[in-house]
Amino acid sequence: MTVRIFPARIARIWQATPTIKAFELAVDEPAFKYLPGQWVEVSVIIDGDIKTSGYSITTSPAQPGVVGLAIKTSSTHPVTRWLHEAKEGDVVNITRGQGPFVFLPDMGEDIVLIGGGVGVTPLLSIFRYVRDASPETHATLYYSVSRPEEILFREELEQAARRHNNLSLIVTVTQPSEGWRGETGRINKHKLAALNAAPDALFYLCGPAGMVDDMEQFLRDLGVPPSRIIFEKWW
Numbered sequence: 001m002t003v004r005i006f007p008a009r010i011a012r013i014w015q016a017t018p019t020i021k022a023f024e025l026a027v028d029e030p031a032f033k034y035l036p037g038q039w040v041e042v043s044v045i046i047d048g049d050i051k052t053s054g055y056s057i058t059t060s061p062a063q064p065g066v067v068g069l070a071i072k073t074s075s076t077h078p079v080t081r082w083l084h085e086a087k088e089g090d091v092v093n094i095t096r097g098q099g100p101f102v103f104l105p106d107m108g109e110d111i112v113l114i115g116g117g118v119g120v121t122p123l124l125s126i127f128r129y130v131r132d133a134s135p136e137t138h139a140t141l142y143y144s145v146s147r148p149e150e151i152l153f154r155e156e157l158e159q160a161a162r163r164h165n166n167l168s169l170i171v172t173v174t175q176p177s178e179g180w181r182g183e184t185g186r187i188n189k190h191k192l193a194a195l196n197a198a199p200d201a202l203f204y205l206c207g208p209a210g211m212v213d214d215m216e217q218f219l220r221d222l223g224v225p226p227s228r229i230i231f232e233k234w235w
Helices: 078-085 117-133 154-163 189-193 211-221
Strands: 006-015 020-026 039-046 049-056 066-072 091-094 110-116 138-145 167-173 202-206 229-232
Touching: 020 078, 039 078, 049 066, 049 078, 049 117, 066 078, 066 117, 110 117, 117 138, 117 154, 117 167, 117 202, 154 167, 189 211, 202 211, 211 229
Parallel strands: 110 138, 110 202, 138 167, 202 229
Antiparallel strands: 006 020, 006 091, 020 066, 039 049, 039 091
């Protein structure tokens, strides 16, 4: 099966955190589609060769024609390095949304999104989709970062949780600065138990190596059946 490729113009680039750049891609072709939580392959030409890499989408499909990415800097990954040096107006090629790590409203009324570091990116897509298009869904984003300045889209997420009764945000910082007043430390079994999640809640897990395995084990220790644990591993 041939994978259709779509040209995408980099409409906006900004430094979202000290280590992560955010990108807004404009896709004019109406046939381009993705589901909340999916990723796209991005292809660029480097030294005359086509290089491709997958990146999770951060935006909601309720915003047609826009694809958001949030990519951590890397000195060794060729596509990431190219993107971090790109300029607004540059064009890349992308695929349609890919992968089974998705949420749709008929899957459940309660979801818990557990993310670590830049692994939060597909969960942001789901969280934003619930905000934009699924008010009957209750979504909790539990987001672990190393330092407060590394919280992606902090103001937007906090505002969404304030304005929408069906959205909750919990951020925990593992290396808190003096001014941090929120939760601290890694997400553990006791913190997950304290969520008092609905008995039929779906749990979405995405984060660095080791974290997803730990979260899955913690949830199973708490009695969550494997069928209600959905995870993505990119390593």
